[in-house]
Amino acid sequence: xxxxxxxxxxxxxxxxxxxxxRARAMRLQxxxxxxxxxxxxxxxxxxxxxxxxxxxxxxxxxxxxVWANVAPGLVTESVLSSPAAQSLPADDFSRSAIxxxxxxxxxxxxxxxxxxxxxxxxxxxxxxxxxxxxxxATLAIVLAFAGGAYAFTRVRPDFRTRTRVERLVMATLxxxxxxxxxTTLGIVxxxxxxxxxxxxxxxxxxxxxxxxxxxxxxxxxxxNDDAFGAxxxxxxxxxxxxxxxxxxAIPLGLMSAIYLTQYASPTVRKWMKPTLEMLAGVPTVxxxxxxxxxxxxxxxxxxxxxxIHGASSESALAxxxxxxxxxxxxxxxxxxxxxAAVPQSMRDxxxxxxxxxxxxxxxxLIPAALPGVVGGVLLAVSRAIGETMxxxxxxxxxxxxxxxxxxxxxxxxxxxxQLLTGDQEFDSAKTLAAFALGLVLFIVTLLLNIVALRVVxxxxxxxx
Amino acid sequence: MTAxxxxxxxxxxxxxxxxxxxxVKVFYGEKQAIKGVSIxxxxxxxxxxxxxxxxxxxxxxxxLNRMNDTVASARVEGTITLDGEDIYAPSMDVVQLRARxxxxxxxxxxxxxxxxxxxxxxxxxxxxxHGKADLEVIVEKSLRRAGLWxxxxxxxxxxxxxxxxxxxxRLCIGRAIAVEPEVILMDEPCSALDPxxxxxxxxxxxxxxxxxxxxxxxxNMQQAARVSQRTAFFHLGELVEYGVTSDIFTNPxxxxxxxxxxxxxx
Numbered sequence: 117x118x119x120x121x122x123x124x125x126x127x128x129x130x131x132x133x134x135x136x137x138r139a140r141a142m143r144l145q146x147x148x149x150x151x152x153x154x155x156x157x158x159x160x161x162x163x164x165x166x167x168x169x170x171x172x173x174x175x176x177x178x179x180x181x182v183w184a185n186v187a188p189g190l191v192t193e194s195v196l197s198s199p200a201a202q203s204l205p206a207d208d209f210s211r212s213a214i215x216x217x218x219x220x221x222x223x224x225x226x227x228x229x230x231x232x233x234x235x236x237x238x239x240x241x242x243x244x245x246x247x248x249x250x251x252x253a254t255l256a257i258v259l260a261f262a263g264g265a266y267a268f269t270r271v272r273p274d275f276r277t278r279t280r281v282e283r284l285v286m287a288t289l290x291x292x293x294x295x296x297x298x299t300t301l302g303i304v305x306x307x308x309x310x311x312x313x314x315x316x317x318x319x320x321x322x323x324x325x326x327x328x329x330x331x332x333x334x335x336x337x338x339x340n341d342d343a344f345g346a347x348x349x350x351x352x353x354x355x356x357x358x359x360x361x362x363x364x365a366i367p368l369g370l371m372s373a374i375y376l377t378q379y380a381s382p383t384v385r386k387w388m389k390p391t392l393e394m395l396a397g398v399p400t401v402x403x404x405x406x407x408x409x410x411x412x413x414x415x416x417x418x419x420x421x422x423x424i425h426g427a428s429s430e431s432a433l434a435x436x437x438x439x440x441x442x443x444x445x446x447x448x449x450x451x452x453x454x455x456a457a458v459p460q461s462m463r464d465x466x467x468x469x470x471x472x473x474x475x476x477x478x479x480x481l482i483p484a485a486l487p488g489v490v491g492g493v494l495l496a497v498s499r500a501i502g503e504t505m506x507x508x509x510x511x512x513x514x515x516x517x518x519x520x521x522x523x524x525x526x527x528x529x530x531x532x533x534q535l536l537t538g539d540q541e542f543d544s545a546k547t548l549a550a551f552a553l554g555l556v557l558f559i560v561t562l563l564l565n566i567v568a569l570r571v572v573x574x575x576x577x578x579x580x
Numbered sequence: 581m582t583a584x585x586x587x588x589x590x591x592x593x594x595x596x597x598x599x600x601x602x603x604v605k606v607f608y609g610e611k612q613a614i615k616g617v618s619i620x621x622x623x624x625x626x627x628x629x630x631x632x633x634x635x636x637x638x639x640x641x642x643x644l645n646r647m648n649d650t651v652a653s654a655r656v657e658g659t660i661t662l663d664g665e666d667i668y669a670p671s672m673d674v675v676q677l678r679a680r681x682x683x684x685x686x687x688x689x690x691x692x693x694x695x696x697x698x699x700x701x702x703x704x705x706x707x708x709x710h711g712k713a714d715l716e717v718i719v720e721k722s723l724r725r726a727g728l729w730x731x732x733x734x735x736x737x738x739x740x741x742x743x744x745x746x747x748x749x750r751l752c753i754g755r756a757i758a759v760e761p762e763v764i765l766m767d768e769p770c771s772a773l774d775p776x777x778x779x780x781x782x783x784x785x786x787x788x789x790x791x792x793x794x795x796x797x798x799x800n801m802q803q804a805a806r807v808s809q810r811t812a813f814f815h816l817g818e819l820v821e822y823g824v825t826s827d828i829f830t831n832p833x834x835x836x837x838x839x840x841x842x843x844x845x846x
Contacts, residue, residue: 381652461689465752468647469702469759470679479701484692 119184122253126176126260133172133264138165141271148273159278167277170284171267176260183252191244198240203233307558310551317545318344323552329515329526331535331546344549346556348515352525356436356511357500360521364440365500366493369447374477376448377455389452396445404509407438412510419522428524430512436521439506446496447489454488454572455481491572498564502557504529528553596623598763598793599644599681604658606639606648613639615817616658621763626785626794628808628825630801632845635814637797641765644795645681646674662763679706681763682756687772688748690740690755695732698740698751699723702759718758726754727784746777753784757792764788766796770803782807801841805829813837 141164148156192215195201204211218237220226222245271277315323326345333343372392376385412434419427458481466476482489512524513534535550599621606614614636621627621644629637639648646667648654660667667677679702690698699719702708709715719736723729728750732743740751749769756764766785770778785794785807798804804811805825812822813834821828821837832838839845 459689461685461687462691464647464650464685465689465691465755466701467650468645468678468683468685469705469755470675470677471701471705472675475705479705480691 118249122180122256126173126180126256129257129260129264130169130173133268134165134169137168137268137271138162140268141165141273144271145273156273158274158276159281163277163281164271164275166281168264168267168271170281172260172264175263176256179259180252180256183256187248187252191241191248194244194247195237195240198237200236200240203236205233304558307551307555310548311555313543314545314548314552317548318552323549324556327517329531331531331549344545346528346553348517349526349528349531349553350556351517352432352511352515353501353527353529355521355525356432356439356507356527357503358497360433360436361440361443361500362493362497364437365443365447365496368440369444369492369496370451370489372444373448373451373455374482377452378473378477378481392448393445395442398442400442400503400505401509403438403442404505407434407506407510411438415522424520424522426518426520427522428512428514430510430524431522432511432525433521435507435511438510439500439503442503442506443496443500446499447492450492450495450572451485451489454485454492457488458484487571487574491568494564494568494571498561498568501527502529502561504533508533528557532557597621598623599660599662601640601643601660602658604640604643604656604660606636606643607655607657608651609653613817614643617814617819619812619819619822621793621795622810623793624790625809626789626796626807627810627812628804629795629797629812629814630799630804630840631814631820632840633799636817637812637814638767640814641767641795641797644763644765645678645683647678647683649674679759680761681765682759682761684749684752684756684764684766684769686768688745688752690743690748690751692739692741694737695723695740695743695751696736698755699758702755706759708759722754722758725757725788726750727780727787728754744777746773746780749773749777749781750784753781753788757788761792763793763795766794768797768799771799778803801829813840815840 138161141159141161145157145161195215195218196204204214214231214234214237217226217231217234218241221228221234221238222241322342323344323346325347326342327347328342328345329348330343372388376389376392380388408430412429412431415431415434415437416427416429419431462480462484463476466480467473471479507527507530511527511530513526513530514524515526515531516523518525532550532553535547535553540547597620600619602618604614604617605612617636617640629641631637642648643656643660644667648656656668662677662680666672667681691701693701696719699722700709700715703715703718709718720729720733723732728747731747732738732751740748743751749772753764753766753769770781773781782803785796788794796804796807808825810822811825811828813820813828813832813836815836821832821834823833828837829841832841
């Protein structure tokens with residue numbers, strides 16, 4: 117029996133279980149209600165339906181999930197013990213190639229065999245797959261019936277199915293949230309593992325403090341020494357994400373927050389705030405081609421006109437400017453929140469001293485809101501240095517260690533993309549370098565986020 | 581003299597009238613909060629505004645330094661003058677007005693800066709100090725007048741928000757004094773304080789009397805009786821009665837005043 121068929125069958129069984137249990141609960145409860153006791157009936161009939169349906173589906177479902185992982189092993193086992201398998205070569209590689217081919221033919225994914233040995237194994241394979249498939253299906257259906265029957269017999273008017281179903285819902289939600297955490301941990305673990313492999317080839321000191329980045333030369337066999345100095349990448353990332361982008365985003369974000377909280381009428385605010393926040397919803401790839409196709413050429417022409425040497429059509433400035441615009445909403449909305457959180461009495465106090473609105477803002481509101489603003493800026497920086505699309509499209513690939521904003525620089529994220537796109541061997545230092553870069557990026561953004569949230573939280577407590 | 585004061589529109593000329601209000605009406609959108617109040621505030625006496633919650637006493641107080649300007653829906657009609665000058669005239673600069681008419685709020689609201697910076701704030705924005713030494717003199721003088729100098733002189737650079745509630749309120753009074761105002765408005769300055777801190781503030785009000793025209797809003801009738809020489813009773817946005825404090829409390833002319841003072845409502 118095939119997978120989809122058995123799943124369909126189970127779904128049908130579940131539906132039948134739901135309907136019949138609900139009907140039975142209704143009938144029993146109507147009878148029980150006649151007795152007149154307040155506690156004679158506990159859960160709504162629908163809950164009984166779900167309870168029985170879940171008992172029908174969950175054990176069978178879990179069994180199928182386990183079976184799907186166990187069965188292939190059992191199939192191979194039985195094929196290997198068949199007389200036709202005695203003539204298989206001894207080395208693992210060709211043996212598994214033959215087995216794979218036989219299996220592909222058996223399930224109909226491949227029409228004929230290259231290796232005559234596989235042809236002989238097709239029949240044992242078909243037999244084994246059929247045998248174990250049938251066994252699994254039968255067991256699953258038996259389990260479904262058993263679970264359903266067990267639950268069905270427990271349907272009683274005062275049986276507390278509602279609490280039980282509720283508990284299962286909670287467990288499901290818990291598993292969902294744990295999955296996210298486990299995934300994160302898994303990602304960190306894989307980053308750590310691959311970085312560890314990288315650092316066994318290239319010393320961490322060379323990586324963190326070296327100033328020459330040319331992974332291609334390492335790949336071409338010139339050795340790993342001096343090829344993986346990541347400082348130009350770190351500099352490029354900081355130059356674009358933490359310097360140029362922030363020079364754009366901090367003043368603009370802060371000023372728009374001040375305007376929106378202090379000067380704008382409620383109507384203006386109602387329109388401008390969502391519009392500003394829409395900037396955050398623009399896909400970064402759109403910003404990317406805006407930067408690469410519009411801003412970068414214009415900047416290069418401008419730089420050439422004013423006589424700057426080394427102006428490139430892929431400049432740090434283009435990527436940084438556009439990235440700055442992208443993160444204005446982050447800075448603005450954090451600043452907005454923290455300015456709005458400064459008590460009105462503070463503002464009144466300053467105005468009553470005869471201060472003007474702008475004096476009040478610059479001398480009282482901003483200092484009071486500063487921790488929140490700083491937190492917002494740190495979050496924005498962490499977002500900016502992790503940003504990929506804009507820099508891939510607009511910042512270029514040359515690992516220059518330069519202060520010239522019109523020159524091309526490259527960033528950590530750009531290089532990760534470069535190292536991992538295309539066909540790669542996953543054991544060369546060149547490929548593994550991507551994981552080391554990813555690890556550095558991960559640690560830096562994590563620290564920035566922790567510090568930012570701390571700062572914001574500490575500040576929030578001060579006024580509550 | 582007593583009789584004349586009860587004639588609300590004709591204050592006796594023996595005291596220097598600082599601020600006058602004539603037929604002042606305040607609207608919040610459609611709602612009228614103040615219904616034609618006329619009153620004179622003089623230099624030598626502390627004036628108390630009393631009345632039940634929502635009677636408009638705080639709203640009226642805030643018209644005296646145009647703090648209602650910060651409320652978008654508020655609209656003020658009538659005339660209010662300071663030394664004969666209409667404070668709602670287009671030629672009046674609200675910044676200068678507020679430097680002349682200072683305000684202390686219900687909840688102490690020191691800025692999240694040092695004690696020194698709190699006091700120095702006003703002189704700095706109004707350019708009152710010429711140099712650092714001058715500013716230090718102003719800070720010390722203001723803190724002395726606010727009765728806080730001895731308590732904080734050794735920690736002027738600690739945060740103002742770290743002081744106790746009563747000290748914070750005296751810091752706010754000192755902050756208002758530092759710009760040399762002519763009038764100080766106090767909006768229930770003791771309602772967030774304990775009795776001992778309250779007593780200190782009341783004592784301070786006594787000391788400041790005569791140097792500044794002081795108007796204090798309070799919901800505490802004993803406090804009005806203790807600190808003021810003139811009392812105005814507000815009810816439902818109207819000024820019901822205005823007169824010498826002792827008269828208002830011992831011999832009110834209006835039935836509503838009498839009912840309020842004897843605790844019939846409020």
